[in-house]
Amino acid sequence: MTFIPKPKIAHPSLPRNELGLTRREYEGALSTLCAGCGHDSITAAIIEACWGISMRPENLVKLSGIGCSSKTTAYFVSGGHGFNSVHGRMPSIAMGANAANRDLYYIGISGDGDSLSIGLGQFCHAIRRNVNMLYIIENNGVYGLTKGQFSASADVGTKAKKGEVNQQPPIDPVLLAMNLGAGFVARSFSGDKAQLVPLIQAGLKYPGFALIDVLSPCVTFNDHDGSTKSYAFTREHYEPVVEADFVPFKKEIATAYAAGEAVPVMLHDGSRVVLRKLAEDYDPTDELHAHDYVQQHIAKGEYLTGLLHCRSTQDTEFHSLNRTPDLPLNQLPFERLNPGSKQLGKLMARYR
Amino acid sequence: MSSAPSRVNDFVIKIATVNGTGSASANTLLMRSIFRSGIPVMGKNYFPSNIQGLPTWYEIRISKDGYVARSGKVDIMVAMNAETYARDVRDVAPGGYLIYDSTWPRPALLKRDDVTVLGVPLARLCNENFKGVRTRILMKNICYAGVLAALLDLDVARIRELLAETYAKKPALLESNMQAIQLGYDYAKANFTCPLPLRVEKMDKTGGHIMIDGNTAAALGCVYAGATVAAWYPITPSTSLMDAFKNFADKTRIDPETGRANFAFIQAEDELAAIGMVLGANWNGARSFTATSGPGVSLMSEFLGLAYYAEVPAVLFDVQRVGPSTGMPTRTQQCDLISAAYASHGDTKHICLYPANPEECFYMAVQAFDLAERLQTPVLVMLDLDIGMNDWMCRDLVWDDNYRPDRGKVLGKAELEKIEKFYRYLDKDEDGIPYRTFPGVHPKGAYFTRGSGHTQFGTYTEDSAAYQLVLDRLLRKLATAKRHVPRPVVEGDGKAKAAIVSIGSCDGAVREALDVIATRGVHLDYMRVRGFPFSEEVEKFLADHEMIYVVEQNRDAQFKSLLTLETRVDKTKLRSLLHYSGLPVSSKFIVDGVLGDLLEDRRAASGVVS
Numbered sequence: 025m026t027f028i029p030k031p032k033i034a035h036p037s038l039p040r041n042e043l044g045l046t047r048r049e050y051e052g053a054l055s056t057l058c059a060g061c062g063h064d065s066i067t068a069a070i071i072e073a074c075w076g077i078s079m080r081p082e083n084l085v086k087l088s089g090i091g092c093s094s095k096t097t098a099y100f101v102s103g104g105h106g107f108n109s110v111h112g113r114m115p116s117i118a119m120g121a122n123a124a125n126r127d128l129y130y131i132g133i134s135g136d137g138d139s140l141s142i143g144l145g146q147f148c149h150a151i152r153r154n155v156n157m158l159y160i161i162e163n164n165g166v167y168g169l170t171k172g173q174f175s176a177s178a179d180v181g182t183k184a185k186k187g188e189v190n191q192q193p194p195i196d197p198v199l200l201a202m203n204l205g206a207g208f209v210a211r212s213f214s215g216d217k218a219q220l221v222p223l224i225q226a227g228l229k230y231p232g233f234a235l236i237d238v239l240s241p242c243v244t245f246n247d248h249d250g251s252t253k254s255y256a257f258t259r260e261h262y263e264p265v266v267e268a269d270f271v272p273f274k275k276e277i278a279t280a281y282a283a284g285e286a287v288p289v290m291l292h293d294g295s296r297v298v299l300r301k302l303a304e305d306y307d308p309t310d311e312l313h314a315h316d317y318v319q320q321h322i323a324k325g326e327y328l329t330g331l332l333h334c335r336s337t338q339d340t341e342f343h344s345l346n347r348t349p350d351l352p353l354n355q356l357p358f359e360r361l362n363p364g365s366k367q368l369g370k371l372m373a374r375y376r
Numbered sequence: 377m378s379s380a381p382s383r384v385n386d387f388v389i390k391i392a393t394v395n396g397t398g399s400a401s402a403n404t405l406l407m408r409s410i411f412r413s414g415i416p417v418m419g420k421n422y423f424p425s426n427i428q429g430l431p432t433w434y435e436i437r438i439s440k441d442g443y444v445a446r447s448g449k450v451d452i453m454v455a456m457n458a459e460t461y462a463r464d465v466r467d468v469a470p471g472g473y474l475i476y477d478s479t480w481p482r483p484a485l486l487k488r489d490d491v492t493v494l495g496v497p498l499a500r501l502c503n504e505n506f507k508g509v510r511t512r513i514l515m516k517n518i519c520y521a522g523v524l525a526a527l528l529d530l531d532v533a534r535i536r537e538l539l540a541e542t543y544a545k546k547p548a549l550l551e552s553n554m555q556a557i558q559l560g561y562d563y564a565k566a567n568f569t570c571p572l573p574l575r576v577e578k579m580d581k582t583g584g585h586i587m588i589d590g591n592t593a594a595a596l597g598c599v600y601a602g603a604t605v606a607a608w609y610p611i612t613p614s615t616s617l618m619d620a621f622k623n624f625a626d627k628t629r630i631d632p633e634t635g636r637a638n639f640a641f642i643q644a645e646d647e648l649a650a651i652g653m654v655l656g657a658n659w660n661g662a663r664s665f666t667a668t669s670g671p672g673v674s675l676m677s678e679f680l681g682l683a684y685y686a687e688v689p690a691v692l693f694d695v696q697r698v699g700p701s702t703g704m705p706t707r708t709q710q711c712d713l714i715s716a717a718y719a720s721h722g723d724t725k726h727i728c729l730y731p732a733n734p735e736e737c738f739y740m741a742v743q744a745f746d747l748a749e750r751l752q753t754p755v756l757v758m759l760d761l762d763i764g765m766n767d768w769m770c771r772d773l774v775w776d777d778n779y780r781p782d783r784g785k786v787l788g789k790a791e792l793e794k795i796e797k798f799y800r801y802l803d804k805d806e807d808g809i810p811y812r813t814f815p816g817v818h819p820k821g822a823y824f825t826r827g828s829g830h831t832q833f834g835t836y837t838e839d840s841a842a843y844q845l846v847l848d849r850l851l852r853k854l855a856t857a858k859r860h861v862p863r864p865v866v867e868g869d870g871k872a873k874a875a876i877v878s879i880g881s882c883d884g885a886v887r888e889a890l891d892v893i894a895t896r897g898v899h900l901d902y903m904r905v906r907g908f909p910f911s912e913e914v915e916k917f918l919a920d921h922e923m924i925y926v927v928e929q930n931r932d933a934q935f936k937s938l939l940t941l942e943t944r945v946d947k948t949k950l951r952s953l954l955h956y957s958g959l960p961v962s963s964k965f966i967v968d969g970v971l972g973d974l975l976e977d978r979r980a981a982s983g984v985v986s
Contacts, residue, residue, distance in 0.1 A: 120664060353604040
């Protein structure tokens with residue numbers, strides 16, 4: 025593993041976004057993950073999503089912990105600052121960074137080990153605090169870098185490469201996030217780019233904590249028969265239940281939706297997430313219903329995908345609750361922060 | 377000093393009560409009324425890690441000479457707690473006084489002939505005059521303040537004035553408090569010869585001074601330094617620092633027009649998250665800090681190592697308490713000196729500042745932010761419970777309105793436009809300090825922050841030479857840091873061959889001890905170290921003295937260990953005086969330690985002392 029820069033040569037005919045940038049300008053260093061790794065597909069989806077919404081590269085902050093998934097923040101949007109922190113602690117870095125500058129977009133890339141074992145506490149509290157960020161779990165059910173131990177997302181009965189069968193129940197980040205009151209909860213599959221790209225766009229724009237749990241098979245340690253997180257198993261048991269379209273501000277909804285089927289959710293900046301239900305009896309805006317619905321399907325061995333829950337009210341985001349100013353805290357002039365010598369004299373009266 | 381027939385403004389009162397009974401208000405009231413009478417005073421609280429019902433003591437030292445440490449003796453004991461009565465009686469110095477609640481008989485077995493006993497039926501007085509169990513308990517404590525006022529000739533007008541200020545918005549409470557004071561005062565006047573030979577007399581030595589605790593002063597420093605993100609997890613004895621910050625920020629940082637808060641105050645889920653938030657915020661260009669104690673530093677260590685290696689500024693206040701492990705959370709020690717200096721695995725070393733009193737906490741808080749950003753590394757401000765939670769008499773805090781934060785080497789948009797390419801960890805100025813950028817400013821400023829091996833260009837590496845280049849540059853940065861940390865305070869004419877070297881809250885006791893030792897004809901030089909890594913001045917002082925007493929408050933001589941590890945000093949010159957009972961070190965401990973040691977030396981006829 026070493027750092028491999030990608031040559032930055034763009035063909036003049038490559039399509040450009042509103043900022044005049046090509047997809048190449050949203051790429052990062054060359055991935056050093058195994059060939060066929062699901063994580064690389066997610067990286068590609070992130071690149072596509074950022075290009076598609078004309079994200080200013082410098083406005084994207086990429087955060088991660090430790091593990092294969094956490095390495096990937098180096099592989100996209102090299103024009104954005106990255107912070108590869110310590111194992112399971114990315115949410116606290118994200119919280120601090122977001123507190124300092126509310127104007128940027130924060131994307132946290134984590135894995136099932138990073139978020140559901142060592143970092144479970146920080147993951148939960150980031151949801152509870154409603155940090156405005158997109159949190160992606162690249163979920164493969166195993167510890168790859170340490171060669172194939174089960175993670176906390178491994179299903180009961182799933183088989184490890186060497187034959188061991190997992191008997192402990194998994195922690196499901198989607199159910200957990202809904203339980204904790206997350207406003208934007210999605211599940212997807214690394215192999216479904218069409219579903220993933222709009223989810224990432226909507227998650228980035230959603231003003232609050234947005235989770236996407238992405239099934240991302242580990243080709244080296246968890247892609248064999250008997251694994252419930254292999255490509256084959258995932259393709260068979262993962263079922264889209266709601267599709268999400270991300271509609272940027274000012275753009276009209278182009279597709280016509282049948283009445284009762286499409287639910288638009290307005291975001292603060294005027295953009296919209298349009299939810300299209302594929303199952304008639306499902307209401308993704310009702311979090312209690314969504315939770316039960318997803319859980320019942322898991323019990324049947326069906327993993328529903330899509331934007332499983334999206335809350336339309338968005339007033340509990342960290343900065344709203346804390347009444348911080350619109351100007352980011354890191355840009356407040358010192359004169360507004362320092363009370364001055366006169367005030368110090370007054371403050372000291374209490375101590376005489 | 378033995379008990380003289382009359383002693384004015386030079387004695388110690390100790391009050392033994394039960395926590396949760398309102399004694400803190402009575403004790404603060406007493407101390408502040410003495411302070412307002414112009415008399416230097418020290419107040420120390422020895423309280424339990426408990427909400428209600430366990431023994432607590434408060435020690436008030438009235439010192440016309442302005443000594444701020446414990447003297448090590450008790451002249452007047454107010455014994456309000458039956459549970460600790462036996463040991464409280466034992467603690468009184470011969471010739472001293474014992475005041476107790478005579479509503480109930482005193483155990484005759486504990487009688488002492490060399491102590492004057494004054495019984496006051498406090499419970500009876502309060503039961504007769506107040507209604508309700510809670511009120512009666514609270515007023516009993518205010519009542520002994522009235523008794524002391526009469527016995528010591530305290531200015532009752534001062535007490536009334538303080539009560540009026542405290543209860544300005546609660547007239548009913550003001551009235552009952554006033555009444556309780558009067559009850560005690562009148563009883564003492566009617567039954568004892570007032571004042572006692574130990575008494576107070578108005579002075580004018582507290583002008584230009586305040587009584588403040590270090591946590592409050594440090595918090596005020598954070599506000600003045602322009603800190604905007606405060607993240608923390610509650611832990612004694614650091615919690616009041618964060619409470620104070622919130623309080624000051626609510627007063628001074630709310631926009632009068634919009635009502636918006638120009639700060640973020642985040643109670644984290646644990647210390648790991650607290651320091652993570654501090655790193656995230658500083659990395660993103662906001663001044664951010666946390667406060668904790670020893671157990672918190674242990675938990676924060678992993679992140680501190682990341683901050684050291686990835687070069688992220690951070691400010692951490694460690695209000696040290698008694699260890700190991702949970703230890704005694706409400707007692708004081710200087711026992712994190714080593715864990716703070718080297719927190720985290722791998723070759724790490726952190727900037728530490730060692731304030732000696734609340735006044736210094738204020739200025740060092742500001743300096744900590746400047747150093748953290750200048751040096752792009754964590755700065756740990758090492759308070760202890762004694763400094764953090766006790767009220768100390770300090771000079772007025774002053775602020776220079778010309779101060780502007782030192783943000784260190786930060787490249788802004790205009791600078792990034794001009795350069796060809798930005799490399800995060802390149803030592804362009806050869807002082808070991810690279811340049812940094814903030815997210816959102818310019819795509820050219822983007823870099824990847826990581827705790828894994830990296831090159832000077834900021835890229836991942838497992839190449840030995842590239843890795844070592846960065847690690848060696850970090851050493852150059854630490855060498856630069858030696859010139860930036862606060863200089864030691866050195867006292868004495870430099871002619872003495874022997875000296876005391878000390879740190880932090882030992883200062884008050886050391887200074888008094890030096891005066892006492894001088895009256896025995898022994899003159900020692902003194903150096904108080906204020907920053908780590910140790911500067912050349914520290915090296916020189918150590919080299920210039922032949923015998924050095926190292927005074928510190930822990931069992932394992934952590935400060936002495938740091939000196940031997942991090943300076944060229946010959947360790948056979950260093951002699952430890954270690955105080956680690958959990959109470960603040962007294963001047964008597966140091967006097968006895970030094971003189972006892974010298975006596976032994978004299979016996980061995982070494983003759984190194986001038």
